[in-house]
Amino acid sequence: MSTPHLNFINGEWLAGNTLAPNLNPSNLADVIGEYAQGDAAQLDLAVRAAEAAFPAWSTSGIQARSDALDKIGSEILARREELGTLLSREEGKTRAEGIGEATRAGQIFKFFAGECLRLAGETIPSVRPGIGVEVTREPIGVVGLITPWNFPIAIPAWKIAPALAFGNCVVLKPADLVPGSAWALAEIISRSGIPAGVFNLVMGRGSVIGDALVKHPGIAAVSFTGSVGVGRRIAEACVQGHKKVQLEMGGKNPQVILDDANLQQAVELSVQSAFFSTGQRCTASSRLIVTEGIHDAFVEGVKARLAGLKIGDALTAGTDIGPVVSQAQLEQDLSYVEIARSQGATVQAGGQRVACHTGSGADGFFMAPALITDSTPEQRINREEVFGPVASVIRVKNYEEALAVTNDTEFGLSAGIATQSLKHATHFKRHAQAGMVMVNLPTAGVDYHVPFGGRKGSSYGPREQGRYAQEFYTTVKTAYTLA
Ligand code: NAP
8 A cells, every 4th residue: 555645634645544546547457546525624823824924924024934935846847757657647638748847836936036026015195295005915815825736736836836826825635636846846836845834735625625715714816727617616615705716728729721821831730720739728629610712632641641540548759639637528529429410410539439559568547639520619519628539620711710719609718820920820819718829839738928818708816827827816005205
């Protein structure tokens, strides 16, 4: 029996929980470890510890905070291969993608080690003579962070790092499917010199820990990434409890391909953003909106590229596409292929469960990437998020129709266009209703030092990451002084 991975509360690893196994979706016989399942009483302990730690931490010097964040970032970067391997083993993205995500987590901590030294205010003349006005930013208190399974270390990192940098205390509830990376990150934070109670990890079910967290009176703000349904319920609870809230949720991201696009580039960026990381990215392109002149060549190009991809164990060298994360997600992905078929679309490639291709003989949740054509904007496959390796092609007449279809969705996270036309690229950047717009680049794949987030049904509240993270993790104070 392996050593249990416990919750980290008030500077201690808390024994006495029930445990749940963390399973490898590439190989169902591989148990990664046993992880604690917290309860509402433990969540309460964690929030109280964070409340007690807040006065000292929020007024601590910025040098100590910067040093701690820098130390965490350095250790993540030094251990990126090991952490990336663990991440791939529990989530199913390929090892290269896992190492890339771990690297990003380290870079984020390094970035915010600098950001906490740069938190500026303003001095503004008063409209009344003889009075000075200062605008400063202060921490908000104890923040509750709820994260999804698809980026098990980067998303916790991009919430924890700014929260701590700006003087808040943290209670993290990671996704139950992937506790391993969050636990490893917590273990690194536990040795960083941050005082007891400032950072707490409570693993367990969303319906138990997540629910208790968003309702706890000691939590001042909640940052959530996950599905639209859960996000809406969290927003309602936060409004009731008078908490600041930030939601990053689903997408139905459009990738426009115009007749004048570089065909090879358009095929490659579409395959990358629709199917890599098994399509399990909120920024994945799931609607490929293609003009008539290039449509057939584009579809043939994507089919040819898909035929050459290796689907298999995430840890095996040479794997291009790892498994879907879970049985439930696999069933959802397969069911959407059937829904598309039943509504009149054509499945051009993939869409079925397959055996591992890369030789480990593992039994996992493998699925052949599905390319669907002859689909129309009103079909469910083009309106609802699948969150797997499934993309549908919508044929359009021209740029104007492509833009209209792009914006014909309740979501607004990322939108891309492949074109050689400066006029159309410029117009698209301005008129695509999305938080992030890509020209001749995949809709997935973003920098860590600039704002991340969407519009419409995809997001709610201030942006995450980069300098803009301070909008959520601080509150503004205006001070007047009589000279
Ligand atoms: P999810 O089911 O909404 O879960 C997200 C988190 O919420 C998990 O930690 C979950 O815990 C927790 N949770 C579940 N029920 C809760 C409740 N009643 N109260 C409080 N917390 C609760 O989403 P997911 O399946 O993990 O992730 C996939 C979704 O995330 C997709 O829709 C994807 O688009 C979105 N996503 C968005 C972004 C973005 O930045 N826009 C980035 C990545 C992913 P348990 O897992 O333990 O139940």
